Amino acid sequence: MPQVKVIVTLKPSLLDAQGRVVQDALHSMGYHGVEQVRIGKYMEMQLNSEGTASLDDQVREMCDRLLSNPVIENYTYEVVL
Template identity: 50%
Template sequence: MKTRVFVTLKPSVFDPQGKTIVDALGSMGYAGVRDVRQGKYFELDVDAGTADEARSLVSEVADKLLANPVIESYRVEVDGEGNDV
């Protein structure tokens, strides 16, 4: 079953990568880009009978390996579920 995990820095955490991208875009003439936050994106293909099982497995994996819960939060999407974008 196809799942996706989006890992982002918590809003209170400063994002130097994003700041660097905004500065680079400014010097390239893209002043219309006000803010950038960079995160990580994972596509996981998992063995699971139901979407709920897949979500539970992938959430556990995200907590333990993909995200650092101290400074990052994550969101899980599972194919075949009503996903909130």
């Protein structure tokens, strides 16, 4: 059964407040070399491909409709057969 790995990230032009907090925390722990942190979501799915739509079409549709917010987020995915 194909496995799909999806990574959703905030668009680069947007401030990542959560990443900023993590960066500050790392600095305060002594990791001063950390320059930028950006945080996203990672999703792993097992997909039983069915119906007429191709696996790619199906994954893209799911990302656009539910898994990401296309206004503020980008996504990439990888299919492991």
